Amino acid sequence: MLYLDHAATTPMRPEVWEAMSPHAGEVYGNASGSHRAARLAKNALEEARERAAALLGAQPLEIVFTGGGTEADNLAVQGAALAGGRRGAVVTTAIEHEAVLETAAFLEGLGCPVHLAGVDQMGVVDLDDLAGAIDEETAVVSVMSANNETGVCQPIRQISDAVKSINPAAVMHTDAVQSFISQDLNVDSLGVDLLSLAAHKFGGPKGVGLLYVRSGVGLEPVLHGGGQELGRRSGTHNVMGAVGMVKAMELTTADRERFRSDVGSARSEFEEALLRAVPDLEINAPLDGRLVQHSHLRIPEVRNETLLVRLDQRDLAVSAGSSCQSGAADISHVLAAMGFDDERARQCLRFSFGWTTAPEDGPAAAAILVEALEGLR
Amino acid sequence: MRGVGARRGGGDSSVAAAMMVEQGHEGIGATLKLWQGPNGEAPTAGCCTVSDSEDARRVAAQLDIPYYVLDYTDDFMSGVVDRFIGDYFSGLTPNPCVECNRTVKFSRFLDQAAEFGCDVLVTGHYARTRQDDSGWHLLKGVDPTKDQSYVLHMLGQEELERVRFPVGEQSKAETRTYAERLGLRTANKPDSQDICFVGDGNYRDFLRSQADEATRPGPIVDTDGEHLGTHEGVIDFTIGQRKGLGVALGEPRYVIGIEPSSATVTLGRREDLATSAFSVDSTGWVAGDPPPPGTLEVKVRYKSDPVPGLVVPTSDGASVTFDQPQGAIAPGQAAVFYDADEVIGGGTIVAT
Numbered sequence: 001m002l003y004l005d006h007a008a009t010t011p012m013r014p015e016v017w018e019a020m021s022p023h024a025g026e027v028y029g030n031a032s033g034s035h036r037a038a039r040l041a042k043n044a045l046e047e048a049r050e051r052a053a054a055l056l057g058a059q060p061l062e063i064v065f066t067g068g069g070t071e072a073d074n075l076a077v078q079g080a081a082l083a084g085g086r087r088g089a090v091v092t093t094a095i096e097h098e099a100v101l102e103t104a105a106f107l108e109g110l111g112c113p114v115h116l117a118g119v120d121q122m123g124v125v126d127l128d129d130l131a132g133a134i135d136e137e138t139a140v141v142s143v144m145s146a147n148n149e150t151g152v153c154q155p156i157r158q159i160s161d162a163v164k165s166i167n168p169a170a171v172m173h174t175d176a177v178q179s180f181i182s183q184d185l186n187v188d189s190l191g192v193d194l195l196s197l198a199a200h201k202f203g204g205p206k207g208v209g210l211l212y213v214r215s216g217v218g219l220e221p222v223l224h225g226g227g228q229e230l231g232r233r234s235g236t237h238n239v240m241g242a243v244g245m246v247k248a249m250e251l252t253t254a255d256r257e258r259f260r261s262d263v264g265s266a267r268s269e270f271e272e273a274l275l276r277a278v279p280d281l282e283i284n285a286p287l288d289g290r291l292v293q294h295s296h297l298r299i300p301e302v303r304n305e306t307l308l309v310r311l312d313q314r315d316l317a318v319s320a321g322s323s324c325q326s327g328a329a330d331i332s333h334v335l336a337a338m339g340f341d342d343e344r345a346r347q348c349l350r351f352s353f354g355w356t357t358a359p360e361d362g363p364a365a366a367a368i369l370v371e372a373l374e375g376l377r
Numbered sequence: 378m379r380g381v382g383a384r385r386g387g388g389d390s391s392v393a394a395a396m397m398v399e400q401g402h403e404g405i406g407a408t409l410k411l412w413q414g415p416n417g418e419a420p421t422a423g424c425c426t427v428s429d430s431e432d433a434r435r436v437a438a439q440l441d442i443p444y445y446v447l448d449y450t451d452d453f454m455s456g457v458v459d460r461f462i463g464d465y466f467s468g469l470t471p472n473p474c475v476e477c478n479r480t481v482k483f484s485r486f487l488d489q490a491a492e493f494g495c496d497v498l499v500t501g502h503y504a505r506t507r508q509d510d511s512g513w514h515l516l517k518g519v520d521p522t523k524d525q526s527y528v529l530h531m532l533g534q535e536e537l538e539r540v541r542f543p544v545g546e547q548s549k550a551e552t553r554t555y556a557e558r559l560g561l562r563t564a565n566k567p568d569s570q571d572i573c574f575v576g577d578g579n580y581r582d583f584l585r586s587q588a589d590e591a592t593r594p595g596p597i598v599d600t601d602g603e604h605l606g607t608h609e610g611v612i613d614f615t616i617g618q619r620k621g622l623g624v625a626l627g628e629p630r631y632v633i634g635i636e637p638s639s640a641t642v643t644l645g646r647r648e649d650l651a652t653s654a655f656s657v658d659s660t661g662w663v664a665g666d667p668p669p670p671g672t673l674e675v676k677v678r679y680k681s682d683p684v685p686g687l688v689v690p691t692s693d694g695a696s697v698t699f700d701q702p703q704g705a706i707a708p709g710q711a712a713v714f715y716d717a718d719e720v721i722g723g724g725t726i727v728a729t
Contacts, residue, residue, distance in 0.1 A: 306492045309405070309445055313494065330448070342451070376492060 001315045004365055006293060006354025007148055007178060008319055012248075013203035013355070019247040020205065023240030031237040032228060041239045048239075048246040055249050056195065056212055057186035064211045064229045065242045069177040069198030071222070072211040073099035073142075075233065076194040079219030080140035080171040081107050088139020089113040093125050094337035095152075097175055100142050101333070113137065122286045123152035123338050131162045138163075138170040145190075146179040149321040149334045149350055151294025152285040153179070160191035171217055177201055177209075181252055181355070182260055182292050193217045197249075199241065203355055204248030208241030255355065263353040264292045266362035270351065271295055273366035278373065284338070284348060295351040296321065302376045304349050310372040316365060321350045379403040380541065381495040389501030389544050391436040391561050392552050396543040397499050398440045405493060406437035406444040409486060411453040411477070412574040436561055447489070449481055456480030458574055462587050468635035469709030470615045472679065473572055474528045475725075483529075483536050490539075497541045504529050504545045506537050513537035515663050515720040518545035527679050530713040530723030531661045584612045595640025597624055600633070600649055611635050614642050617650060617705025631705075651702035657712050657724030658694040667695070667722070674715040675699070677706050677726065688714050694724055
């Protein structure tokens with residue numbers, strides 16, 4: 001199989017499982033206990049926290065391990081909006097992941113004012129719209145570093161500067177779930193107070209993520225219970241998950257340069273070969289402002305659902321970008337915000353490359369796609 | 378041969394898919410997502426629930442064939458639901474299964490199946506197809522209690538060549554036994570409902586939820602035009618209805634007419650319902666060309682027995698004359714013409 005759906009999830013790196021396996025065996029203690037078994041677990045957890053913090057330019061106690069990217073986003077947006085018993089205002093964008101958008105909709109139901117800033121035709125956030133919505137009521141601003149569907153990147157530093165100049169007390173969050181694998185992220189360079197990551201997007205295990213929480217930022221917890229993670233996230237520590245996640249973060253960081261080079265050449269050869277066969281192909285993100293691993297394309301006249309099946313028959317795994325519970329392709333809210341009508345949105349496919357991609361996978365994928373298109377156009 | 382099995386999550390389509398796979402054909406499984414609530418939620422009853430597509434997925438896994446959920450909500454809304462609503466408000470009695478087969482399953486989906494590289498579309502309908510020197514023929518299913526050829530009458534030569542109905546060759550009991558032998562989890566599922574998008578609700582509640590027009594009151598009159606009472610919307614009535622009329626007259630009365638522009642419902646006696654002639658449009662002939670005028674068996678509802686009638690094809694449809702007047706001929710329903718077990722054609726009843 002040629003797997004080009006790495007943005008959905010990517011294979012676990014073997015060294016990650018190696019690092020995790022002691023935690024399925026000899027290290028079994030509850031990190032909150034006070035005996036030797038607990039200490040072994042606690043030591044592993046806190047070491048993981050320190051190493052995660054170091055990679056992001058943060059302090060260890062600023063790292064909150066969560067049950068994944070969705071939980072990190074929920075804790076960030078809901079936690080900041082409801083902190084201190086407030087019903088603070090939320091400013092975000094129309095193209096965020098559902099983990100942010102649905103949390104914002106939930107908060108709106110609780111009485112929090114919510115504003116969704118628009119984007120241009122390439123998916124770049126309208127900064128005037130966003131900045132114009134920020135006032136003294138704004139509790140949290142959430143803008144994703146890069147979009148999970150199209151790969152379009154947002155100017156996070158510029159946005160956080162604008163936010164802080166209008167309301168220094170507003171908490172700035174970025175969902176960096178999709179971008180960590182290819183981009184060096186430093187919380188101070190980005191100027192963010194909160195940052196979400198999910199381990200399985202870069203070779204770690206599913207079911208674990210983290211939220212960076214800048215020291216001094218108060219969050220109302222989403223999960224109530226035993227008060228782990230300094231009261232910010234209750235629940236017995238997932239030590240195995242945290243260890244695996246941090247191992248994946250380190251491997252990813254060490255491998256980024258190679259990743260960008262291999263994936264970059266795979267993608268450009270893929271798109272060049274494809275453009276020769278499909279001259280009216282459209283790339284749905286700015287060429288100089290998108291993640292190196294994403295190729296989100298519109299192939300005029302071809303319904304993506306049909307093409308997905310034909311590619312699956314040729315063992316090329318890709319995605320339409322978003323799907324509902326039953327697996328049917330939904331109309332993407334991201335493309336709708338970019339001004340796509342239903343028909344155009346249904347002609348789009350996402351090819352996403354990953355750490356297992358070799359440069360020659362690009363032309364190979366293009367050849368399969370061209371073959372699958374035969375008779376459809 | 379590569380086939381695509383279309384399922385509504387029902388046991389019949391699972392068995393149809395299994396029969397094709399066991400005969401050695403390559404296949405893919407697909408569920409058409411036809412309907413969702415206003416906020417995109419899956420229905421809780423009917424054929425498009427999440428648990429239905431889960432059952433279908435499990436059956437496909439058991440058969441070791443790929444499985445997809447395909448989004449047909451837009452086509453189903455424009456081709457079936459909007460028309461269903463419009464027809465009811467026009468005083469007609471629509472058959473959404475016929476429209477779904479005509480505009481979704483055996484048109485666009487049949488084309489998509491070809492794009493998947495499939496030679497045939499396999500469904501769990503109880504009907505049979507045969508090919509001889511004169512072309513393709515559509516026959517009733519072997520099990521007279523389950524025959525679904527009525528809702529398939531619009532299939533012509535081009536479609537029949539590309540469809541297969543394996544369960545139509547056997548009885549419902551045999552299908553259930555087959556499903557049990559394969560251990561298909563859907564073996565004991567109840568049959569899917571007729572109006573899938575209405576779910577477990579009543580279709581009148583559904584119509585009320587769609588438009589205010591549904592609750593426009595109007596007069597109930599007898600055949601002499603005498604006022605008998607008022608009603609709360611024509612959607613509460615279909616031609617031939619006897620119960621729930623909202624007026625007590627001491628003897629059985631039936632709805633014999635619905636006039637939507639004045640929202641007038643006319644009641645009459647059983648004999649007033651009787652019709653000896655009507656015409657149809659949207660007519661299709663299985664053979665392609667219309668047959669010569671002649672007597673055929675005519676079935677005017679899914680659940681009614683066919684009766685002999687003189688069928689005369691016209692330039693844009695057909696006219697039908699019965700030997701004996703028949704009751705409850707409802708405009709909007711399909712009239713299907715049979716020669717013994719064979720479907721000759723059919724159309725939509727327009728006038729009586």
